[in-house]
Amino acid sequence: MTAHDHHDVLGTLMRDSLDHCVKCTICETFCPVSNVTPLFPGPKYVGPQAERFRVPADESPDDSLDYCSGCGICTQVCPQGVHIAEINTQARAKLRERTGFKLRDRIIARPDLTGRLGTPAAGLANRTLRSRPLRLVAERVLGIDHRAAVPSFAGRTFQAWAKGRTSPPAQRRVAYFHGCGANWYEPDSGQRTVELLEWLGCQVDVPRGQSCCGLPLQSNGMFGAARKYVRRMARALAPAARQGIDLVGTSTSCTLMLKREAREILGMDEDPDLRVVSDNMYDICEYLVMLHERGELRTDFRPLPLTVTYHAPCQQQGHGVGKPALDLMALVPGLRVIENDATCCGIAGTYGLKREKFDIAMDVGKGLFAQIGDARPDLAVCDSETCRWHIEQATGVKTVHPVEVLHRAAGLS
Amino acid sequence: MSRHDVVVVGAGMAGLTAAVRLAEGGATVLVLAKGVGATHLSPATIDVLGYAPDRVDRPLEALAAFAERHPGHPYGVVGAAGVAAAVPWFAERFADGPLAPYAYTGTADENLLLPTAVGVLRPSAVVPETMAGGDLRDGGEVCVVGFRALKDFHPRLAADNLSRHPGVTARGIELDCVPEGRVDVNALGFARAFDDAAFRKDVVARVAGRLHAEERVAFPAVLGIADPHAVWSELQDRLGRPVFEIPTLPPSVPGMRVFATLRERLRRAGSRVVLNNVVTGAEHRGGTVTGVRARVGLRDVVHGADWVVLATGGFASGGVELDSRWAGREVALGLPVAGIPAPGEERFGPAYFGEHPMARAGVAVDADQRPVGADGARVFDNVLVAGATLAGAEPWREKSGEGISLATGHRAAGLILDAAGSAQRSAVAATEG
Ligand SMILES: Cc1cc2nc3c(=O)[nH]c(=O)nc-3n(C[C@H](O)[C@H](O)[C@H](O)COP(=O)(O)OP(=O)(O)OC[C@H]3O[C@@H](n4cnc5c(N)ncnc54)[C@H](O)[C@@H]3O)c2cc1C
Ligand code: SF4
Ligand code: SF4
Numbered sequence: 074m075t076a077h078d079h080h081d082v083l084g085t086l087m088r089d090s091l092d093h094c095v096k097c098t099i100c101e102t103f104c105p106v107s108n109v110t111p112l113f114p115g116p117k118y119v120g121p122q123a124e125r126f127r128v129p130a131d132e133s134p135d136d137s138l139d140y141c142s143g144c145g146i147c148t149q150v151c152p153q154g155v156h157i158a159e160i161n162t163q164a165r166a167k168l169r170e171r172t173g174f175k176l177r178d179r180i181i182a183r184p185d186l187t188g189r190l191g192t193p194a195a196g197l198a199n200r201t202l203r204s205r206p207l208r209l210v211a212e213r214v215l216g217i218d219h220r221a222a223v224p225s226f227a228g229r230t231f232q233a234w235a236k237g238r239t240s241p242p243a244q245r246r247v248a249y250f251h252g253c254g255a256n257w258y259e260p261d262s263g264q265r266t267v268e269l270l271e272w273l274g275c276q277v278d279v280p281r282g283q284s285c286c287g288l289p290l291q292s293n294g295m296f297g298a299a300r301k302y303v304r305r306m307a308r309a310l311a312p313a314a315r316q317g318i319d320l321v322g323t324s325t326s327c328t329l330m331l332k333r334e335a336r337e338i339l340g341m342d343e344d345p346d347l348r349v350v351s352d353n354m355y356d357i358c359e360y361l362v363m364l365h366e367r368g369e370l371r372t373d374f375r376p377l378p379l380t381v382t383y384h385a386p387c388q389q390q391g392h393g394v395g396k397p398a399l400d401l402m403a404l405v406p407g408l409r410v411i412e413n414d415a416t417c418c419g420i421a422g423t424y425g426l427k428r429e430k431f432d433i434a435m436d437v438g439k440g441l442f443a444q445i446g447d448a449r450p451d452l453a454v455c456d457s458e459t460c461r462w463h464i465e466q467a468t469g470v471k472t473v474h475p476v477e478v479l480h481r482a483a484g485l486s
Numbered sequence: 487m488s489r490h491d492v493v494v495v496g497a498g499m500a501g502l503t504a505a506v507r508l509a510e511g512g513a514t515v516l517v518l519a520k521g522v523g524a525t526h527l528s529p530a531t532i533d534v535l536g537y538a539p540d541r542v543d544r545p546l547e548a549l550a551a552f553a554e555r556h557p558g559h560p561y562g563v564v565g566a567a568g569v570a571a572a573v574p575w576f577a578e579r580f581a582d583g584p585l586a587p588y589a590y591t592g593t594a595d596e597n598l599l600l601p602t603a604v605g606v607l608r609p610s611a612v613v614p615e616t617m618a619g620g621d622l623r624d625g626g627e628v629c630v631v632g633f634r635a636l637k638d639f640h641p642r643l644a645a646d647n648l649s650r651h652p653g654v655t656a657r658g659i660e661l662d663c664v665p666e667g668r669v670d671v672n673a674l675g676f677a678r679a680f681d682d683a684a685f686r687k688d689v690v691a692r693v694a695g696r697l698h699a700e701e702r703v704a705f706p707a708v709l710g711i712a713d714p715h716a717v718w719s720e721l722q723d724r725l726g727r728p729v730f731e732i733p734t735l736p737p738s739v740p741g742m743r744v745f746a747t748l749r750e751r752l753r754r755a756g757s758r759v760v761l762n763n764v765v766t767g768a769e770h771r772g773g774t775v776t777g778v779r780a781r782v783g784l785r786d787v788v789h790g791a792d793w794v795v796l797a798t799g800g801f802a803s804g805g806v807e808l809d810s811r812w813a814g815r816e817v818a819l820g821l822p823v824a825g826i827p828a829p830g831e832e833r834f835g836p837a838y839f840g841e842h843p844m845a846r847a848g849v850a851v852d853a854d855q856r857p858v859g860a861d862g863a864r865v866f867d868n869v870l871v872a873g874a875t876l877a878g879a880e881p882w883r884e885k886s887g888e889g890i891s892l893a894t895g896h897r898a899a900g901l902i903l904d905a906a907g908s909a910q911r912s913a914v915a916a917t918e919g
Pocket of ligand 3: 104114140
């Protein structure tokens with residue numbers, strides 16, 4: 074793969090893509106939010122249309138922009154190449170700069186910080202998060218909906234586990250980008266990723282100093298802080314990339330952030346660390362399918378007599394690589410996979426946590442939840458952690474990353 | 487690099503048709519598209535040939551003479567037989583599709599005359615069952631029902647214009663039903679509302695007492711997106727008379743039904759559409775393409791393919807571009823563009839729906855839909871071109887856009903399946919011999 078000269082999407086040219094809008098309304102038909110709530114007029118209106126009237130010195134002409142979840146689906150379907158979602162995210166940052174940032178948004182945008190604070194006192198922290206009275210207080214004081222799914226602190230970190238072991242040498246080396254999700258909230262899934270990659274014949278490096286990639290800060294409009302996070306993460310991962318080691322991540326929205334969004338939306342194309350990280354970053358299923366296409370993937374999976382549903386989250390679709398998780402699960406004998414026909418589960422990162430947006434997030438996900446319920450699966454499968462928490466809470470079906478399925482099929486659990 | 491039997495570029499009517507037929511024929515297919523195609527915009531009627539230049543009543547019969555008069559027209563390439571084969575194939579995709587029993591009706595043998603949103607009668611051959619009741623060839627009485635919250639559909643305007651047609655009496659009524667309390671709602675919003683029984687009941691209650699004995703009832707084409715057959719049937723039952731849909735301005739709900747049906751058929755056949763892949767070039771050895779290059783986000787990737795179907799649309803979809811010096815460019819594979827009027831020649835005519843030589847510009851192909859240069863020589867042996875990308879047609883004037891996309895997409899798939907089949911047979915013969 075080669076890097077393209079992307080002069081048409083970076084810098085001011087990305088915003089200028091709005092001039093290509095022909096008002097065809099295709100984006101409106103796909104926007105999951107405007108399809109369920111009259112509070113949001115839809116991508117065509119808040120994107121290419123309203124952006125024309127957002128003049129630097131003036132007030133933004135509309136605040137409904139705040140209801141865009143940033144799912145990115147509009148950009149995917151637009152036939153004219155308008156970068157609607159990216160334009161919206163940038164405009165939202167400007168809007169928030171003017172209106173100020175809520176304390177709530179400052180908190181939920183820093184999963185690394187909450188992770189660092191919650192982990193040493195995980196028991197207490199988890200009891201707090203599960204306590205209805207305390208959640209009601211949090212809803213009133215902060216505006217975090219008391220019904221929204223929040224992760225549990227694992228009480229230990231993935232990094233601590235990784236520090237204590239060395240991956241057996243192998244010809245193929247990959248560096249694991251675990252981010253904050255696997256580190257503080259799902260260290261088990263991080264461990265399984267490493268074990269699976271090793272079973273598949275990779276030597277797995279875990280670069281130190283990884284924290285949060287800055288995506289939640291970007292989504293919540295705190296671009297300054299987001300850039301700092303991106304720079305720190307890029308610094309941690311760049312040395313491996315410069316040695317020609319492929320970077321592989323399991324959090325699909327975070328791999329997309331470092332692959333593309335930070336360069337496009339935060340305008341960080343000049344950062345040399347980010348450039349090399351971006352060029353060598355792969356979502357794990359994308360990576361494994363690529364190995365398979367080259368005939369280099371071990372496929373002696375054992376039979377797994379299970380029925381699972383698979384939902385490709387909107388951020389995974391933003392990679393533009395199809396649904397590699399389905400291709401991988403098709404290699405597992407006995408596994409019955411039901412593909413969900415839905416674009417978004419509603420949570421969109423931190424969007425559905427917010428009191429004023431939780432009901433929208435549930436409405437957006439309604440179709441997906443019904444499909445999962447009807448399928449009565451043993452497991453639901455989805456590549457993004459916040460989506461998994463949301464889906465599990467809404468459906469009561471245990472929801473896992475595709476890696477978890479492959480880990481079992483490899484006989485590792 | 488991934489490898490596929492066929493990479494189809496474009497997810498409009500032509501690309502989806504080719505892809506579904508190929509995948510159902512056993513090929514491994516990858517559909518790459520920059521975005522969604524014109525299905526969401528056009529009325530989703532299969533207009534085979536409406537004007538040539540006078541109004542055509544029997545399109546299939548008219549095709550042979552038409553193709554002869556228009557050398558290089560896509561219909562000259564596929565022939566009447568190509569159209570006759572594609573139309574029933576398309577209708578069959580709906581049987582057992584995700585929206586069944588929602589169905590298409592009509593044949594390419596004769597045109598119906600269906601109202602447009604401004605009350606003009608438009609010749610169209612194969613149409614959704616929900617529209618067929620609007621055939622006014624023999625005149626009739628129509629009550630056009632509209633909704634204040636649905637912009638760009640004005641029942642009284644449509645009715646006034648319809649009444650100018652001999653034998654047609656029409657009047658319009660406008661309802662105040664507003665789904666979810668919105669100020670304005672697009673066609674899809676209304677279609678979702680019609681999926682809801684309570685909304686239908688409300689509409690029926692407001693319309694039922696106001697109809698004249700002989701009137702049929704026209705609605706904008708928003709009668710349901712999840713189960714349109716059920717919505718339409720229920721309205722006919724409750725109102726006790728024929729009910730039909732009139733296409734709206736975009737978004738086109740009937741077009742979304744086509745997209746949903748073809749996409750689901752593709753999925754069932756083991757293939758899928760991957761969006762946000764902008765094809766920027768071909769990898770080739772001489773006249774054989776080995777793969778297509780696509781830009782995905784900030785990366786370039788190559789998808790290997792034995793065959794490529796190019797169905798990127800025309801100027802409107804960005805499949806073909808024109809620069810300020812009047813040089814044409816086919817954007818995905820860099821194929822030559824034919825038919826651009828030379829300096830000094832007429833490019834556009836004075837009337838909007840008149841003749842515009844520019845409209846015929848596009849990629850010229852040989853009898854096997856392979857792209858050719860100005861000298862008539864093939865550019866690539868394993869690339870087939872389909873749909874609005876093709877040179878030679880004036881779809882707006884002819885009312886032939888969907889017919890061309892369907893027939894050329896269908897035939898491109900057939901040619902590839904035949905060639906792959908005979909290659910396989912000769913390989914088997916070689917090993918056996
Ligand atoms: C508003 C409107 C109304 C219409 N009304 C009628 C009508 O009444 N009757 C009729 O017969 N016809 C009508 N048409 C015309 C008809 O819809 C089109 O001619 C036909 O659908 C074209 O189909 P297509 O598949 O060739 O191209 P399109 O549907 O345009 O699809 C092109 C596809 O190619 C993709 N693409 C483009 N460039 C690239 C690239 N570089 N890389 C990857 N993908 C690319 C696009 O994203 C898209 O998916 C109408 C069209 C429009 C827009
Ligand atoms: S899909 Fe693209 S071109 Fe169409 S209205 Fe939306 S932004 Fe504009
Ligand atoms: S990013 Fe998602 S929510 Fe926002 S406008 Fe686009 S489709 Fe709608």
